Amino acid sequence: MEAKKVLTRENKPTNELYGSTEKTFKGIKLEYTEVYFLDYEVNEDTGKINKTKKAKYYTKNQIDRNMKALKNAYLITKGAAAPSEIISFRTRYKIPASTFSIVLGFSKNTISNIENEGITSLSSGRLIKMCLNNKDIIYQYIQLCDSIDNNKKEELSKRLMEESI
C-alpha cells in the first residue's frame, strides 16, 4: 500500500511514518502506534531552522489520530473492550456490527465506529467488555431487543449457545 503523503514546511510531499510509542501515565505503561512526519528541526529558543537535522512533527490530523489511539490504549487498560476483541467476538458468532450495536442498546453505528476509531468512553467500553466475557448477558439482551425479529433472535441465540455446549 502506498504511504500517505504529508507536506513539509517547504511544501514538498513526504511520507507519513508509523512507529510504536510508549507513554507512562500514573504508573500505567501505555503503548500505541503513532503517525508522524519528518522535517527540519526548529530551535524553539532561537526560532532558527537547522537544515542538517530532521525531527518528528505532527499535523493536526496526525495528532488527533495519535491522541485517539492513546486514549483508546488507556481505556483498555482501565477495563474497556479493545476493538480487536469486539471484532473477533462478532466474527466468531457471525453477528453483524449493526445488530450487535442494537442488541447492546447503542445506536446502529456505534460498534462499527468503535471498531474503526476506538473506544471513546470508559463506561461503554466496560459494558461491552462485560458482555464479551459473559455470553448469558448478550443472550438476555437479544431476547429483550425489540428491533430484531424473532427469527433473527432465534438464529443469533442458537449460534451463541451452540458454542457454550
Add this chain to the structure above:
Amino acid sequence: MTELSYTVDNLALIQEFIDETKKRISDGVDITFTGKASSELEDLVLEFDIDAADIESAVMDLTTDNYYRGIDPSGRADFNVCAFCTPVGEDNVEIYLKYGLEAEGLQILLFSNHVPNYPMSQPFKN
C-alpha cells in the same frame, strides 16, 4: 526568551503576532506539533481530556493579556516565537503555550503546551 516591556509599540507587536496567527488559522492553516508538544498533549488528553481542537480554540482566543515571553525583536529568526499563559478546555486549565510563526512561510509550529510548573507572570495584564 525575551520579556518585552509593556510599551505601546510592544503591545502592537504582540497584537500583530496574535492577529497573524488568527488569520492563518482562519485561512485554513493547521497547527503543527513538535515531538515535545505532542508528548505534553498526551498528558493533557489523559489528565484533563484536552485535545488538539481545544488547543486551537485557546490559540484563537489569545489576547495580549495572555502574553508571557517573546518575540525576538531582531526579526532574524526563521520563526517568530512567543509564549502565552492561557486557559484551555472545558475546565479552563491554565497552560503554558509556546508557538512560532514561520517568517517566510505559513506554518504555525507549537513547541509547548503544558500545565506550568510555577505561577506565570503576565506582564501585559492590567
